[in-house]
Amino acid sequence: MTTQKGYRAPVLADVARAARVSVPTVSRVLNGTKYVAPELAGRVHEAIERLGYRPNGAARSMRSGRRTLVSVFAGATANYGYARTLQGIETAARKAGMSVTITVVESGEDDDVKRAIDLALAQPTAGAIVLEFDRAGINARHMLPDGLPVIVAGGGSRRPGGVPAALIDERTAARKATEYLLRLGHRTVHHIAGPTAGKHSGRTDGWRAALTDAKIPVPAVMNAEWDVTSGFRWGERIAGRDDVTAVLCGNDEIAIGLMRALADRGIHVPRDISVVGFDDQPLVAMWQPSLTTVDQDFEDLGERAFTMLEQLVDGDMTATSSVVVPQLVVRESTAPPRG
Amino acid sequence: MTTQKGYRAPVLADVARAARVSVPTVSRVLNGTKYVAPELAGRVHEAIERLGYRPNGAARSMRSGRRTLVSVFAGATANYGYARTLQGIETAARKAGMSVTITVVESGEDDDVKRAIDLALAQPTAGAIVLEFDRAGINARHMLPDGLPVIVAGGGSRRPGGVPAALIDERTAARKATEYLLRLGHRTVHHIAGPTAGKHSGRTDGWRAALTDAKIPVPAVMNAEWDVTSGFRWGERIAGRDDVTAVLCGNDEIAIGLMRALADRGIHVPRDISVVGFDDQPLVAMWQPSLTTVDQDFEDLGERAFTMLEQLVDGDMTATSSVVVPQLVVRESTAPPRG
DNA sequence: CCTGTCTGGGATATCGTTATCCTACATACG
């Protein structure tokens, strides 16, 4: 540890002095913008190595205008879907030589959104990716300054409000899951929804569309949070009803909570009730019974979002929208209804 | 959308002109470093609002030397523990007005580590938090430049190599979990370990210490990855053995995979075999049987790490180490052995 | 031999902000 009180990080001028060349020459060696004689370049490299020089990103991005920081806005970070999407963004960004900052938008309130944006954009930001799985994300998009390249990543099925987007088509996926349950012979399918992003939740919409198309009256939506406890509580209620034979859950947590509550009350899944989740978290395949769910490739979503942002930042405006339809993974938690 | 081709973000000079004051005065209004006449301050605020001015962070941090970016290095991001720790860091940082960048260190190889560090430190970084749950993190710490404030966050029980650290004492937790199983009457406790961070894994060490103290021969460690599949494979093997009555797993994923494999082979948990996990992910409380596990407060860990880093950056060197011992949460997956 | 083109590299301007210095004026004090 050579950490001293008066330590000052070496700057370009120090390198130039040590290598007995001018400051711009060092810069040219670093950026390869012009030919530099091998002899000088060698001296420069040696000096850089010896002094442990590291370019100052602030100065660099200020003068050159190039920014290498991407801001991600999200309503949460630790949830499975968010975390995986973030992972995809980080991986793609790192390959492209860019860094990622993550800023949580506490709520959809204007104050929280504004604070989050001010904080994030206090850094030299090339562009933003907004994770629109909830209201916080949607409001964040609306309040971002004009002129900043923005990509939306989320669960919609079409691009939101003129902003290019990377999407997972949850609507179609929910529709396919519902149709699958109907094909198994269920008279209807019930739905426990997570907190919706405004009026529209792709998952809920797809479920509703499938029922409507099949000319089946749409049962009341059961509203819940995204956590296991919510699912458990609905399980307690559903256990007392005999009109429910199939449930499409807003996510895997809800499904698992539901199944536990049902099991505690002696209701067998899938014999008595079929359950479908959403997300395909690694754990749910190990459940007893293993969970039929929708496999969402969040990591791919993140990578697509970053790639589009990169194009946008480079001035390639052709980036419009990219939609992937996730697949239903059939496991043990679904079966034809009894009798 | 007023996004035009030739759009240029307003700078301080634009605001100054609009408010008919000098550039430094605008800066003073923004930073409150000196009294400014209310009249002028009002004009400045109005101009800022009208132009949608936003300070350029690069220029700011360059001139003032103040940095508001914290770099987190981690071997992964989407795993439960990493994601929650990150969440804790982000929350604390946001409250303190700082942003967080996350950089994944792909492996412990010098090349990967160096690349990750170069990328992250290309930004104006105030300090770094290294997540030391694996070898990648540990190597990252060693290669960080001198002079950069660094805090380690991880599962050790004492501060690693002179660097201040926020820790979760996994060793003591694993010891307590093992002692609990022994108290239930198990003759010995087996252990499935995740990929260890070098020689020492607190979880494995604590397990070994508990057995040694009880004068029980230490069984061979079963090595696994952190995922459910690893646990499942060990379950297949353990099912054929009758000397295993209690298993301490490196994390919850392994425990769940293990339990599923056992269940598939007609082995009942906890009657035939007791299983203990590590982490207390939200889902595992809903398992059948619900999982006895060690509750690790990762979010708190992240907050502690950030707070310590903040002190370090502010020149307060008194910060040394902060250790929390996580609690065992007893649920349904553990019981006395048969007979 | 003169001129034009190319190449390597130094001198200097510049990015947007904050730190430092300085001036003008008002007020207070001996």
Added chain:
DNA sequence: CGTATGTAGGATAACGATATCCCAGACAGG
């Protein structure tokens, strides 16, 4: 009344890099 003290705000320098300009020398062609 002269000087010390304080306040408000402008002028200017500086942070660390890159962009631009420019000059010296090498070399080719007429």
